Amino acid sequence: MRAIVPHLELCTGCRMCEMACSLHHEGLVNREWGRIRIHRKGIEHYVPVACNQGASCDKECVKVCPVDCIRDVNGHAIEVVREECIGCGECVEACPYNAIHMRGDVAFKCNLCDGDPTCVKFCSLKAITFEEGVPEEFDRAKDAAEAMR
Amino acid sequence: MNGFAGRILKIDLTTGAVEKSPLPEAFIRTYLGGTGFAARFLYDNVPPNADALGPSNVLILAPGLLNGFPVPTGGKVLFCAKSPLTGTIAESVMGARLGSELKRAGYDLLLVSGVSGSPCYIYIDDEDVEIKDAGGLWGKDTRATAEDIRRTEGDAVVACIGIAGENLVRYANIDCEDRQSGRGGLGAVMGSKRLKAIAVKGTGNLRPHDADKLMDLCLRYTERMIESTAFNDDTKYGTGEFLEWMNSEKGTFPTRNWREGVFDDREKIDPYHWAPLYTKRNNACLACPKPCGRIFGIDEGKYAGLRIDGIEYELLYSLGGLCGMGDIEELARANELCDLHGLDGISAGAAVAFAMDLFQDGILTREDTGGLDLEFGDPEAELKLIEMIARREGLGDVLAEGVKRASERIGKGSEDYAVHVKGMEPPAYDVRGIKGMALAFMTSSRGACHLRSCAYALELTGKFWKFEGVDRFSTKGKGVEIKELEDMMTVYDVLGVCKFSRGFFLAEGFVDILRTVTGLEFSESEILGLGERINNLKHMFNLREGLTRDDFRLPKRLLTLPIPEGVSKGHVVTEEEMNKMLDDYFEARGWSKEGLPTEEKISGLDLV
Numbered sequence: 001m002r003a004i005v006p007h008l009e010l011c012t013g014c015r016m017c018e019m020a021c022s023l024h025h026e027g028l029v030n031r032e033w034g035r036i037r038i039h040r041k042g043i044e045h046y047v048p049v050a051c052n053q054g055a056s057c058d059k060e061c062v063k064v065c066p067v068d069c070i071r072d073v074n075g076h077a078i079e080v081v082r083e084e085c086i087g088c089g090e091c092v093e094a095c096p097y098n099a100i101h102m103r104g105d106v107a108f109k110c111n112l113c114d115g116d117p118t119c120v121k122f123c124s125l126k127a128i129t130f131e132e133g134v135p136e137e138f139d140r141a142k143d144a145a146e147a148m149r
Numbered sequence: 150m151n152g153f154a155g156r157i158l159k160i161d162l163t164t165g166a167v168e169k170s171p172l173p174e175a176f177i178r179t180y181l182g183g184t185g186f187a188a189r190f191l192y193d194n195v196p197p198n199a200d201a202l203g204p205s206n207v208l209i210l211a212p213g214l215l216n217g218f219p220v221p222t223g224g225k226v227l228f229c230a231k232s233p234l235t236g237t238i239a240e241s242v243m244g245a246r247l248g249s250e251l252k253r254a255g256y257d258l259l260l261v262s263g264v265s266g267s268p269c270y271i272y273i274d275d276e277d278v279e280i281k282d283a284g285g286l287w288g289k290d291t292r293a294t295a296e297d298i299r300r301t302e303g304d305a306v307v308a309c310i311g312i313a314g315e316n317l318v319r320y321a322n323i324d325c326e327d328r329q330s331g332r333g334g335l336g337a338v339m340g341s342k343r344l345k346a347i348a349v350k351g352t353g354n355l356r357p358h359d360a361d362k363l364m365d366l367c368l369r370y371t372e373r374m375i376e377s378t379a380f381n382d383d384t385k386y387g388t389g390e391f392l393e394w395m396n397s398e399k400g401t402f403p404t405r406n407w408r409e410g411v412f413d414d415r416e417k418i419d420p421y422h423w424a425p426l427y428t429k430r431n432n433a434c435l436a437c438p439k440p441c442g443r444i445f446g447i448d449e450g451k452y453a454g455l456r457i458d459g460i461e462y463e464l465l466y467s468l469g470g471l472c473g474m475g476d477i478e479e480l481a482r483a484n485e486l487c488d489l490h491g492l493d494g495i496s497a498g499a500a501v502a503f504a505m506d507l508f509q510d511g512i513l514t515r516e517d518t519g520g521l522d523l524e525f526g527d528p529e530a531e532l533k534l535i536e537m538i539a540r541r542e543g544l545g546d547v548l549a550e551g552v553k554r555a556s557e558r559i560g561k562g563s564e565d566y567a568v569h570v571k572g573m574e575p576p577a578y579d580v581r582g583i584k585g586m587a588l589a590f591m592t593s594s595r596g597a598c599h600l601r602s603c604a605y606a607l608e609l610t611g612k613f614w615k616f617e618g619v620d621r622f623s624t625k626g627k628g629v630e631i632k633e634l635e636d637m638m639t640v641y642d643v644l645g646v647c648k649f650s651r652g653f654f655l656a657e658g659f660v661d662i663l664r665t666v667t668g669l670e671f672s673e674s675e676i677l678g679l680g681e682r683i684n685n686l687k688h689m690f691n692l693r694e695g696l697t698r699d700d701f702r703l704p705k706r707l708l709t710l711p712i713p714e715g716v717s718k719g720h721v722v723t724e725e726e727m728n729k730m731l732d733d734y735f736e737a738r739g740w741s742k743e744g745l746p747t748e749e750k751i752s753g754l755d756l757v
Contacts, residue, residue, distance in 0.1 A: 012440045014433035015246075019219035020367065027360035029217050030253070032352055043292075043327050043456050044429065044444055121368060122219065124375045124438035125384065125431060 001077075003053040003133050004036065004110065004117055006141040010127035013038060013046040017119035017128060024118040025108075033103060035110035036119050036128070041148040048128050049145050050119070051099040051110040053077055056138035061091035061100055061109070070107075077112040097142050150177060151358040152214060152667040157190075158256040158278065160271060162342050163204055163263030167278045172257050178669065179755055181679060182214030184240055184642035186258050187229035188686045191238060194260065197693050201233035201334075202317055202341035203264070210259040210308075210347065212248030213645010216435075217355040219367045220662060221374055222647035224249065224435025228308075228330040230338040234319040234496070234551050235572040235596040237691045239333025242600070242642055244434020244442075245325035250306045253351030261342065270309075270346035272302060275353065283345040288312060290489035291324040298348050309346035310336040311491030313539040317341060318549040320496035320574075324488065327458040328434060328442075331493045333573065333595050358668035366662055373653060374439045383649070384431055386420040387441040388462035393419050399609055400715030401579035404470045405525050406499075406506035407568050407706050410579040411715035414475025414526075418465045423477045432458050434647065441649060445481055452478055457485045463599075466577030467498025472505060472531050479528035483535055490539035499574035500548040500555065501534045503566055512561050519543040568704045571596035571696075581707055582717030583608045585619065585627045588730040591701045592631055594687040602634040603648050614655055624726045628733025636680030643679065682754045685738075685746055689756070698744050703727055 015031075015038050022033035031037065036050040062070045062078060069084035070091055080091070080100070087105035100109040110117075112130075120130045159168040180189050187209045199205040208230045215223035226248025232239030251259060254275050261271070268283040286294050286309075295307040306325065313321035314336030321336030322329045330336075339345075357363045374380065382390045395402045396415045404412040416422055427447065433440035447455040460481060468483040469475065487494040507513040508523035515522065519537075521544075523530050537545025547555045552574055556567035568575060573596025580587035589602040599605055607613035607630070608621045614637070616630060637656055641648050644659060654662075656676045663671050671679075691700075703722055711721040735742060739750040 009430055012431040012433035012437075012442075014224075014437050014440065015435055016219050016221070016371065016438060019217070019436065020364070023219060023357070023360055023364055023367075026354075028357070029219070029355040030353070033354075040326075042296075043432070043458060044446075118364075122371055122438070124371065124380075125440075 001053045001055060002131055003055050004050040004112070004120065005129050005131055005133035005137050006048045006050070007127050007129065007137070008047060008141060008144060010125050011038065011046040011048050012125055012127065013040055016122040017048060020118050020122045024113060032101070035108065039145045039148050045144065045148065047141050047144045047148065049097065049099060049141060050128070051078070052097060052133060052138045053112070055133045056135035057096055060094040060096065064090040064094040066090065074114065076115040077110065079111040080107050080109055082106050082108070097138065098145065150667060151356050153177065154252045154255045154257045154353070156256050157258045157260065158273070159260045159262070160278065160280070161263040162261060162265040162269065162280065162344060165280055179679075179682065181643045182257065183211050183227060183645050184229070184639060185679065185683050187211040187227060187240055188238065188683050188690065190258065190260060191229055191231070192686055192690050194262070195231050198695070199231060201231045201236065202337060204262065206231050206338055206341070208261040208335070208338050208342065208344070210247070210251060212252050212257065213643065215644045215646060215662070215666060217249030217252050218357060218363065218666060219436060220646065221367065221371045221438045222434070222436060222650040223645055224437065225642070225645040225647055227642060228323055228335045230335055231694070232333040232595065233317070233337045233341075234334040236694055237571055237595055237696065238687050239335055239595050240642070241322070241330035241332045241335055243325060243328040243330045244437065244647065245308070245328040246306045246435045247308050247325050247349060248645060249355070249435060250349040250351045252355060253353045254349055255351065255353055259347070261344065264341065265343040268343050268345050270298065270348060271344065272305070272348050274305075274350045286345045287315060291491050292489060294346055295326070298346055302348050302350065305348040305350045307346055307348045310339045311489055311539070313490045313492045314340035316539065316541045316549070318492060318538060318541065319551045319554070320493040321491050322493045324491055327432070327488065329488070331495065332598070334493070336491045357666045359665045363665040366665060370653060370658070371438045374650065377439070380439050383439050383441050386424050387443050388649070389420040389460065389465050392462060392465055393421065395577075396715070398716065399582065400712060400717035401582040402470055403466060403577060403579045405473045406471060406502040406566065407579070407710070408506070409714065410582060410712035410717050412470035412475070414473075415470065417475040418469045418477055418480060427477070427481070429456070437647065439650070447478055447481060450478065452482050455481060455485055457481060457488060459484050463576050464494040464498065467495045467502070468531070471498050471502040473525035474528055474531055475526070476528055479532070483528070483532055486532065486535050486539070492535065492539055495576055496551060496574040497535055497538060499568065500538060500552055501531050503552045503555070503568070504534060504544065504548055505530070506566050507559065507563055512559065512563050512566070513544070517544055565705050568706050569597060570703065571700050573597050578605050579712060579717065581712050581722055582720045583621045584624050584722065584726065584730065585621065585630055587703060587707070587722045587727070588627045588631050588734060589634075591703060591727070591731060592635070592734055594684070594691060600648060601638060602631050603638050603651060604631055604634050607634065613652070622720060624730050627730045628735075628737040631734055632737040635684055636677050639680035639683050640676055643683065682756060685750065685754050686756055688746065689751075692745065698731070701731055701744065
């Protein structure tokens, strides 16, 4: 499955992806509504973090969801079906990439904008691309993001 | 209203009072945001002839209207206050997250007045606004300060001053995530209030009027920027990309305190030479898809481990050419010192160059410099003097006042060496060979400045926006030209859009963007009218502070010393040319010969 692949050296920290993501999905801008998020440390490091759609994990979110509301709905991506989510937060805890978030009573995550991710179109220096990723690429981003906490 | 947070936050550091009030409806249509709000609130809140470093000066933080939305390059925010350097309105724009964060916390504007009894910082977390103790932060550099506060406050965006601001260096700046509100001494205003930092965390939503259309517009402009011919060079070499051109093709790169207009050592400081060797990666301002910012890193030698954002064109001039210094690693170190201490690198470099020039002619001696040999091109002397300025030690204490005041104190004819307008040291354009830009230096509301008008681009290429066939050596038509450019560029500072992308939007492009973000209908001419209103208001502030026509003069060096060599050889701005251009400008503005707006002008602009 194709996913949003991070390329750490290229991220400039402009956050266009974050802003465009929440504007596209929610009609407003709020970093806390971004499915993709940029982490920053000091002057030199930025890391884009978004769901890898199982390319580098065991889909822990799907496994732990007690109501099975996280699933592949249309063949593009693993989604949280908002209407069915009971807000237990299990998936947020389980995600090894910290790519699922809670807002109020619902969990939400990247659904690849139905196969045409908005964030990628806004990434001028191609620090995120939409392609088949290899686990190492996601793991590097994960390690870097964790090192920033 | 959509696009706005709807409230103003006022903090009085003397009493500790915090006040939240609604943004006056009437101000929205007439001033919109950014520099518009800042100018209006400065005019209304700072009493005439207030001490710029006293309690009645008001430090204003004003996000651009588009801050927080993914409008490409629309992430600019500005600080504003009465300037301790020029006595005029000072505003300085930077591309930091501070603006969008303040809006998301629920405020379109922050006003800080008074003076704190002891060092403090302001912490804003949505509704929670606190004045906290900064005793442990006083004396720390800008990076350490921000890191310390983030350790306490988590993921806050931090703007702060270094020791230069604490020591009231008149051109101290404000730093936020390695972006700076550089010009006019706003860091000294913070220092005078004993305000070390402002930390903001906001979690609110920013709602546009029409999200779908805004999305389309943002994507279209982003794609246009990515596909533009300048994209490659802008992102690879940054703002210094035209340094060689400014030297060899135009002969207008101010060198050795404006003794020359071409720098013989320019190859060493040209980013085409150093960027491939030192650039680590791109570093964007908020919302910028074509970042000119890049991380410069040194991995070996005495400066191993150095990391700065830059080196910008302006500092390649001020810390490089102007001081006759062509060693790029030493220049990077000088840049780093300015960033860490919180000094405006343009004015700091200019002050050092001024002192070197005086030393060369024997007006300053080793006795005055504390034994320092202030030779042009000597990096050791330059670095030492920057340090002394930030700490206000010895000669540094004099230079910390800016070249105008320093020359008044030094005397002995040193006034002839002090290059400034209204007390502010100019940026990197030798205006003796760019006449329209000379006028722009003269008319800028904050002193010699390239960004109130951005006239250099039109003047040097002959073509921009509605202007064509402009001759940089001629004074013809420059009054109207500078007036129109200033009005348009002011709109960029209202919206918080980068002037490096001015060619993409122009006034025309903002009509749709404004509608989709706010729902407000503005015609192109109304948008430009907004710029005119704000510029008149800034001018009225300056007049109230006692400015007269004399304050619009160029310094003696630019009027009497022709550029000695290169393409612009022999050019100078004569007294006659200066006066003609100024007359034309005042006329274009609808002001009297003395620069006073008529009653009709003021009421016609809704400024009463």
